[in-house]
Amino acid sequence: MKFALHFGNNTxxxxxxxxxxxxxxxxxGFDSVFAVDHVALPDAYESTYPYAQGGRLPGSQFTDMPDPLIWMAFAAAATTRLRLMTGVIILPLRNPLVLxxxxxxxxxxxxxxxxxxxxxxWLREEFTALGVPFEERGRRADEYVAAMRALWREDGAAFAGRYVAFAGVSCNPKPLARTVPIIVGGHSEAAARRAxxxxxxxxxxxxxxxxxxxLIEVVRRSAEAAGRDPEAIEILTGCPDALPGAGQDACMxxxxxxxxxxxxxxxxVNAFLPNLEESLPRFGDTVIRAFTA
Structure with a gap:
């Protein structure tokens, strides 16, 4: 079992x-830290934020939210083993070759x-500000994943889709493994099927x-239908009962x-505030090491 901290860059x-x-x-002993993403937040919006009661994004449009990739570069430079992940980047808003x-x-x-x-x-108004059609975001994301993997895999890459097309293109340096793990986020069956x-x-x-x-079973059925190994797809979830102070109940x-x-x-990560220097090592000693020893 691995452990991750979420909301690193806006905290x-x-x-x-x-x-x-x-x-x-x-x-x-944490495996990874995640950074969230919004390119631009509107002063007012009617879209429903699906990850909080009331449907409103915590904080305000004036809250600092650094670009996740640049923030991750700072975090990577300060460490040697910690993995960094966008949690999650809004893929349809990014140019896939640049990303x-x-x-x-x-x-x-x-x-x-x-x-x-x-x-x-989920934020239609953000898509409008960036000039990206909101209704096409799922199909666009699928193409972008395939296009990026082609660029990571080989030189002289080619891809032909509805939203992105190129041929005889090289993009270097390559990722060390000639690919980067892609973790699909979302709370819907469509997201689970995509994963x-x-x-x-x-x-x-x-x-x-x-x-x-x-949705875990939806992921597994979708993988089998695509001829993939369901067990090869990592499942990441929250665990409210494992927050600091839970003691032995956290391990359970x-x-x-x-x-x-x-x-x-x-x-x-805000569950470990205000004193990270005490709360993170304590959690590592009482919970993380119970699953990694």
């Missing part, structure tokens, strides 16, 4: 904070420690207002997740 939006969190997380270059560079320079968590987005069809993992995020555990909650096929437990 610690400066360089010093990024380094502090990353070093403490690595020392405590492939950025992610591959970061993976290459960090020694292969990058994962790309992707989502299709089974093309993802390396599935992350239904934290705070979904529906029970997301049944994590063990229950493991029995259901979860490979990585994701916890919000």
């Amino acid at each position: 610690f939006p400066d360089g010093a904070g990024a380094g502090r969190l990353a070093r403490l997380a690595e020392a405590a 492939a270059k950025q992610v591959a560079t970061l993976d290459h320079m960090s020694g292969g420690r990058i994962e790309l968590g992707i989502g299709v987005g 089974g069809r093309l993802g390396d993992g599935f992350f239904p995020s934290i705070g979904a207002q529906v029970d997301t555990m049944p 909650a994590v063990e229950e997740r493991r029995r259901r096929g979860v490979g990585r437990v994701v916890l919000p």
Whole structure:
């Protein structure tokens, strides 16, 4: 079982904070830290945020939310083992060739420690501001994944789709493994099917207002239908009963997740505030080491 911290970049939006969190997380035994993504937040919106009661995004449009990839570069430079993941980047809003270059560079320079968590987005008004059709975001995301993998895999790459097309194109440096793990985020059956069809993992995020555990079976069925091994797709979930202060109950909650096929437990970093220097090592000693010893 692996453990991750979520909301790194909007909780610690400066360089010093990024380094502090990353070093403490690595020392405590966490596998990874996640960074969230929004390119631009509107002053007002009618879209429903699906990961909080009330349907509103926590904070405000004035809250600092550094670009996840740049924030991850700071965190990677401060550590040697910790993995960094976008949790999740809104893939349809990004140019896939530019993103492939950025992610591959970061993976290459960090020694292969990058994962790309992707989502299709929920904030229609953000899509409007960027001039990207909201209704086509799922199909666009599928194409972008295939296009980026082609660029990571080989030189002289070619791809022909509805939204992106190129031939005889090389993008270097390559990721160390000639690919980067792609973790599909989302709380819907469409997201679960996408994870089974093309993802390396599935992350239904934290705070979904529906029970997301049944989606694990949707992932597995989708993988089988696509001729893929369902067991090769990592499942990431939150675990509210494993938050700091839960004691032995935390281990029991994590063990229950493991029995259901979860490979990585994701916890919000703000649950460890205000004193990371005490809370993260304590969690590492009492929970993480119980599953990694």
